[in-house]
Amino acid sequence: MSATTGISADPVLLALTQNRLDHISQQMGHVMVRTARSPIFSQAHDFTCFIAGPDGRVTAQADGIPIHSGGGGFAARAILRDFADDIADGDVFLLNDPWAAGGNHLPDWVIARPVFVGGRLVSLVCNRAHQSDIGGGAAGTYNPEATEVWQEGVRLPVLKLVEGGKVRRDLWKLLLLNTRTPDLLEGDLGAMLGSTRIGAEQVAGLVEELGVEAALGYFDGILSHAAGRMGAALADLPDGVYAGEERSDNDCFELRDIWVRAKVTIKGGRALVDFTGTDPQIRGFKNSTLANTHSAVYTAFASFFDPAIPRNEGTFSVIDIVAPEGSLVNAREGAPTTMDTVFVAHEIIHAVWKALNQAAPERAxxxxxxxxxxxxxxxxxxxxxxxxxxxxxxxxxxxxxxxxxxxxxxxxxxxxxxxxxxxxxxxxxxxxxxxxxxxxxxxxxxxxxxxxxxxxxxxxxxxxxxxxxxxxxxxxxxxxxxxxxxxxxxxxxxxxxxxxxxxxxxxxxxxxxxxxxxxxxxxxxxxxxxxxxxxxxxRPLEAVWRDWRDGLVSTEAARESYGVAFVGYPDDPGSSFEASIDAAETERLRKA
Known part of the structure; x- marks a missing residue:
């Protein structure tokens, strides 16, 4: 390998650098949990911290939720695109819009803090968090009656929330005016700013230890290593074309089948996921944005293969995605999308799993x-x-x-x-x-x-x-x-x-x-x-017995589904520890 990747120079240091970045991401998460005001963060952990390199590719995403971080590079690259010549030390950016700013849906706000060492941009440290309320037609960010994005809450392009270390108070007041819970939002934004400040300080310290050129080389090496690991996992699968599909039974307003169809082509250590044939975007708020669809596909692949494979943007560089515009998986600007991180992401993951189940049934x-x-x-x-x-x-x-x-x-x-x-x-x-x-x-x-x-x-x-x-x-x-x-x-x-x-x-x-x-x-x-x-x-008899005793499987289901019969039990199976399996009847049932 090329020395510029950092791999041939010192593979041990490469692994240590990856672990350091992952640890920084986790530390950011700890700060967020301990300082955020909303229970959606302090209790439910509905946020994700990730770290991107100076080109906007995500190198670490160790803490949080896959659907947030898988498409994090879309947001990071939107910042670099919109503020290419206007990014300075002390700036902090805010965004959420799926089309203008690389967001996945409006409730997930991204706070991104650039990291400079020696006057050079070396990283973007990010926290993507699902806000408690962002206005719109219903409290709590989810408006199930929305038929357009403007009914779902405030849309934010890439904005400078902090400029040169100073919070823009006009923008801050605008944000608080557009929520039903300004006390929560103010505290939560403060927690997001604090978590990225801690992350930025630690990333800067790592880069200073390694030296800027070496550190950037190792960042590239981390991505190259991950691409190699995922590529090797795909190369172990039989080349071929595998199809999967998943449905919803509604469009949020009426019962009708809505289909996500995925064709997964495995060839030469790469994968192509083609959603051609997926149904058109719908009236309701379950349309997926492009960044969200990428995140859902990456979540499907990351969860299917060896968990030891690193999880960063290099991992997914060997996966190509075709998502027709105007379809359920790539809605046009203006469509309602608030539910997309859950549904239609669920359908996307299931469709991809069903295809991969055919390629590697032992991992199904x-x-x-x-x-x-x-x-x-x-x-x-x-x-x-x-x-x-x-x-x-x-x-x-x-x-x-x-x-x-x-x-x-x-x-x-x-x-x-x-x-x-x-x-x-x-x-x-x-x-x-x-x-x-x-x-x-x-x-x-x-x-x-x-x-x-x-x-x-x-x-x-x-x-x-x-x-x-x-x-x-x-x-x-x-x-x-x-x-x-x-x-x-x-x-x-x-x-x-x-x-x-x-x-x-x-x-x-x-x-x-x-x-x-x-x-x-x-x-x-x-x-x-x-x-x-x-x-x-x-199913092992002792497992059926345990489920029956604990009240998770009824007497009827134990018999009809598992072929297991019991003797000596009262009407309430969960109350009896004296009953036993009827060995003769169970043997008869299981042979039937």
Whole structure:
């Protein structure tokens, strides 16, 4: 290899440099969690820190959520494009727009701080974070009734938020005027600025230790090494063309099938992902922007192969993407897109997984269920009975189950597929202290997970009381149809259900998407389950026994799906530790 990559000079130092950058990204995340004001950051961790080189290519993305960082280079390169000759030490940039600034959707704001050493730009240190509220037609950033981007919140091109070390107060005031929760936004922007300041100081220290030329060489080497690792993984697959597709059953306004179709061509250590044949963009807010589609594809590949392969923009340089303009995966400017980081990202990842499952069946993964949790917003009630400050509550505890893989059951509850577990599910007690809510039920679901040798994640039963009048913003993609697909003989996970009930009124079925104003009341849900992996009748007996004993699999499902019968149990299997497997009947069932 060329000495300019830094690899031939010292491969050990190359690895250490990569680890240092990853550690800096993680340190930035620690600062954000400890200083941010909104629970969406301090509790749920809905942000991502990443580091780009002076050319805008992402070299480290060790902390956060894959759907944020996979397309981070689009944002970094937008800054370099728009401010090529006007980037100075002490500047800090802000952006969110998908078309003008390389964003993925409007709620995710990027704070980017350039790093200079010896008067030379050596890096952009970035924090992309999903804000609690950015205006628009519904509180909480998600407006399920939006039919255009202008109904979703404020659009930000690449802006200088800080110039020469001084915050632009006019812009700062403009941002606070365009949110329903200015106290939260002010604190959260401060946390983002602080996290990037810490990151910039540490990156500058690393570059000074190595020397500018050597450091930039190692940055290039990190990307080259990652490209080589992913290229080798692709070269191990049989050359060929593999197709996968995934559907949604709605366009946010009516029930109709919407398809994402991916054709993955593997050849010579490279991959081409072609979305030709995907349905046109839709009326609702589930259209994907180009940066988001790249992120979703990268998430699919990163999660499918060896986790030891580095995760940076070099990794994905061996993957080409064709996303026809005007389609669901590359919406034209002006389309509503707020839901795209979750749905249609979920469909993109599933479609790519299904294609890769054919190329490498030994690595095949069952499908994750599509989550159903939405947002409730209102005003707190003060001790004197008057309305207090506004609040935005995300129903994250209603998270769905993940799909199984060979050797492991699916996670029973986890954040959206696009986060790969990076989105944290908080404790009910924490939310009860922060919001006017009270939890009546939060437990794992029985028979929610898809049956298989390895069982899909179960999902959960969820029951929460909302103590104030509120606006409910529904985003229940996983309601009323099965979304976690099974593989190798495994079955689909159960569909989700959700009801709302205003005090004094009868319960009613919640819509998949939409807005509804209600007085104080309750929301109940059964979140959907992930898909199973393998023939359920080969599941180890002790695993079926454990699930039955724990109330995750019913007596009927144990018999019908797994071919396991029990003796000596009461009506409630979860209460009995005395029952045993009926060996003779189980043998008969499993041979049938």
């Amino acid at each position: 993964a069952a499908g994750w269920a599509k989550n159903i949790f939405g947002v409730t917003s209102g005003r707190e009630t003060g001790a004197d009975g008057r309305e207090g400050r506004p609040y935005v509550f995300y129903h994250g505890l209603a998270a769905a189950g993940a799909g199984a893989v060979e050797g492991r059951d699916g996670f029973n509850q986890i954040g959206h597929l696009c986060t790969l577990g990076g989105l944290t599910i908080s404790n009910a007690e924490t939310y009860e202290r922060l919001y006017p809510v009270h939890f009546h039920r939060q437990e794992l679901r029985c028979d929610g997970g898809g049956a298989g040798r390895w069982r899909g994640g179960t999902g959960a039963h969820y029951d929460v009381e909302i103590k104030t009048p509120a606006l409910y913003s529904f985003r229940g993609e996983g309601l009323r149809y099965e979304t976690g697909f099974g593989i190798k003989g495994g079955s689909y996970g159960a569909a989700g259900e959700m009801h709302v009930q205003e005090d004094g009124a009868a319960a009613e079925l919640a819509p998949k998407f939409g807005l509804k104003r209600m007085g104080a009341g309750r929301l109940t849900a059964s979140s959907p389950g992930g898909g199973g992996w393998g023939d359920p009748r080969t």
